[in-house]
Structure formats: C-alpha cells, structure tokens
Amino acid sequence: MxxxxxxxxxxxxxxxxxxxxxxxxxxxxxxxxxxxxxxxxxxxxxxxxxxxxxxxxxxxxxxxxxxxxxxxxxxxxxxxxxxxxxxxxxxxxxxxxxxxxxxxxxxxxxxxxxxxxxxxxxxxxxxxxxxxxxxxxxxxxNVSHPVEARLSRWLLRARDLCGSEALPLTQEMLAQMIGVRRNAVSIVAHGFQQAGILRYSRGHIEITDIDGLRKSACECYGTVKAYAAQWVGSED
Missing domain, CATH: 2.60.120.10 (Jelly Rolls)
Incomplete structure (x- = not known):
C-alpha cells in the first residue's frame, strides 16, 4: 500500500x-x-x-x-x-x-x-x-514596543508562514494586525522603503532586505519562533 x-x-x-x-x-x-x-x-x-x-x-x-x-x-x-x-x-x-x-x-x-x-x-x-x-x-x-519593531515582527512571521518575501497585504490591514492607525504604518513603511528594506504598492508588500527587517524587529519575533520550534522543530 x-x-x-x-x-x-x-x-x-x-x-x-x-x-x-x-x-x-x-x-x-x-x-x-x-x-x-x-x-x-x-x-x-x-x-x-x-x-x-x-x-x-x-x-x-x-x-x-x-x-x-x-x-x-x-x-x-x-x-x-x-x-x-x-x-x-x-x-x-x-x-x-x-x-x-x-x-x-x-x-x-x-x-x-x-x-x-x-x-x-x-x-x-x-x-x-x-x-x-x-x-x-x-x-x-503591542503594549511595549514601537511601531517599527512591531511591524517588522509581524512581517517576518508572515514571511515564515507563507514562505515568500512577496505578501498581498495593505497598509490598512497591517495597521489592524499590530493595533495602530494606518498613518503610523504608512510612515514606517515609507521609511523602510527609503532604506531598501521593503518595496510596496497598493495591496502588495515585498521584503527586499530580510536582514534589515530582522534588525528592526524586537525580540518577540525570535521568541514566538522558538515556541513554534519546541513543538514541531525548527523551520527556516
């Protein structure tokens, strides 16, 4: 069989x-x-x-x-x-x-x-x-960390789950995910784009510098990833 x-x-x-x-x-x-x-x-x-x-x-x-x-x-x-x-x-x-x-x-x-x-x-x-x-x-x-760190953490988690640097996400949706106003995400996303970390257009975000995004993230990204690894093993 x-x-x-x-x-x-x-x-x-x-x-x-x-x-x-x-x-x-x-x-x-x-x-x-x-x-x-x-x-x-x-x-x-x-x-x-x-x-x-x-x-x-x-x-x-x-x-x-x-x-x-x-x-x-x-x-x-x-x-x-x-x-x-x-x-x-x-x-x-x-x-x-x-x-x-x-x-x-x-x-x-x-x-x-x-x-x-x-x-x-x-x-x-x-x-x-x-x-x-x-x-x-x-x-x-969401209570303790700045918007830059929270947005970076969420995008890194999304990349891990989707297995892709290209994500069909709007800034409005990202704002809801991390509990801030849309203009706060817009300001941070613009800064990331200027720094070459992200490239975005309406309804689409692409991570162009994964190391730069990791440096901007707080420790919460690594902590959550470690929790997941404990139950089914690590995945990169």
Whole structure:
C-alpha cells in the first residue's frame, strides 16, 4: 500500500504514518479566500482548519468597533482545536488575511480522532501551549514596543508562514494586525522603503532586505519562533 501523502500543515506532517492514514479519509482540502471568516467568536466550532499556506488571524472585537489581533496562524498551526475538544466556543474570530489552502475536518470527526490517538492529542496539546505563548507575547509586544519593531515582527512571521518575501497585504490591514492607525504604518513603511528594506504598492508588500527587517524587529519575533520550534522543530 502506498504511503498517504502528507499535507503541508506541520501538525499533519508530525503525525506518525499510521495515525495520518486513519485521519486522511476524514480530511477535505479547501481554499482559504482573503477576508473569509472561518469561525466566529461565541459560536460552536463546526470545522477544524489545518492551513497548508496563507495566514489566518485570530481577531478580538472590542465594544468601540476596533478589532485586535491576538494570534497569527498558518501552516504551523490548527484553528478551533481546543474549543472543539472541550465543547466551548471560540473566543476570537478566525479571519483569512493571506489566501491559501487548508485541510478541514468536522469537529465531531476531530474529537473522535483525538480520542483514538494519543500522538494526536499530544501534538494538539503542545501546539495549544505554543499558541497561548504567542498570544501573550503579541499582547506584550503591542503594549511595549514601537511601531517599527512591531511591524517588522509581524512581517517576518508572515514571511515564515507563507514562505515568500512577496505578501498581498495593505497598509490598512497591517495597521489592524499590530493595533495602530494606518498613518503610523504608512510612515514606517515609507521609511523602510527609503532604506531598501521593503518595496510596496497598493495591496502588495515585498521584503527586499530580510536582514534589515530582522534588525528592526524586537525580540518577540525570535521568541514566538522558538515556541513554534519546541513543538514541531525548527523551520527556516
């Protein structure tokens, strides 16, 4: 019997072959279209998403109409796992920021798979720990660090998840991701472009000097990357 092909999601790649073979018939591949809402805060989780590429942002909506990102999820993660396992609603909206594809399975199939497989449960637990750590780091970063460092951190994370220096992102979207006004991102992005770190046009940003961007980032980028490496190994 030929081996089951491994989707690009790192959790699925980390599963033992026998476990993936059991899970494979339950998985469906779907397109993640830009700005699509995969799950709503406060609603029961119906489907579990394991991105192959692109970026999904976990957004908390505030009473004044603002939205704040608390976590960035891509091919190193899973969306809705903890809520589905414990029968609780998500605490944030899951919004596609950069389009891609994902493996999807129904919440009930996910729970049954986790019940059957200790290896699957262990991977999920490790990932959830890394996600909590990322959320805490993101909140601390947005409170403590200047816009230049926060923007650099987010773009580096996006590059890692997408595997590309070219990112289909607007300045307005970036401002929402790091919790600042659009004009603050515009000023920083202009400075980065003048320094040869970025090149941007409407709806598109390209990283042209990765080392320069790393120098501008705060320690939060490396910290979050280290959390991810602890559960599925490093990836550059």
């Amino acid at each position: 030929s081996a089951v092909p491994r989707p690009p999601n790192r959790l699925l790649q980390a599963l033992p072959a026998a476990e993936l073979e059991q899970l494979h018939p339950l998985l469906e591949t779907v397109e993640l279209t830009k700005e699509a809402t995969l799950a709503n805060a406060g609603a029961p989780v119906q489907r579990i998403y394991l991105p192959h590429g692109g970026i999904v942002s976990m957004m908390v909506n505030l009473s004044d109409g603002q939205s704040v990102e608390i976590a960035t999820i891509g091919r190193d993660g899973i969306i809705g796992a903890s809520a589905a396992l414990h029968g609780r609603p998500l605490l944030a909206d899951a919004i596609v920021v950069v389009p891609g594809t994902a493996s999807v399975l129904r919440a009930e199939d996910f729970r049954e798979a986790a019940d059957r497989s200790a290896a699957f449960r262990t991977l999920i637990a490790l990932y959830e720990q890394a996600l909590i750590a990322q959320t805490q780091q993101s909140v601390a970063c």
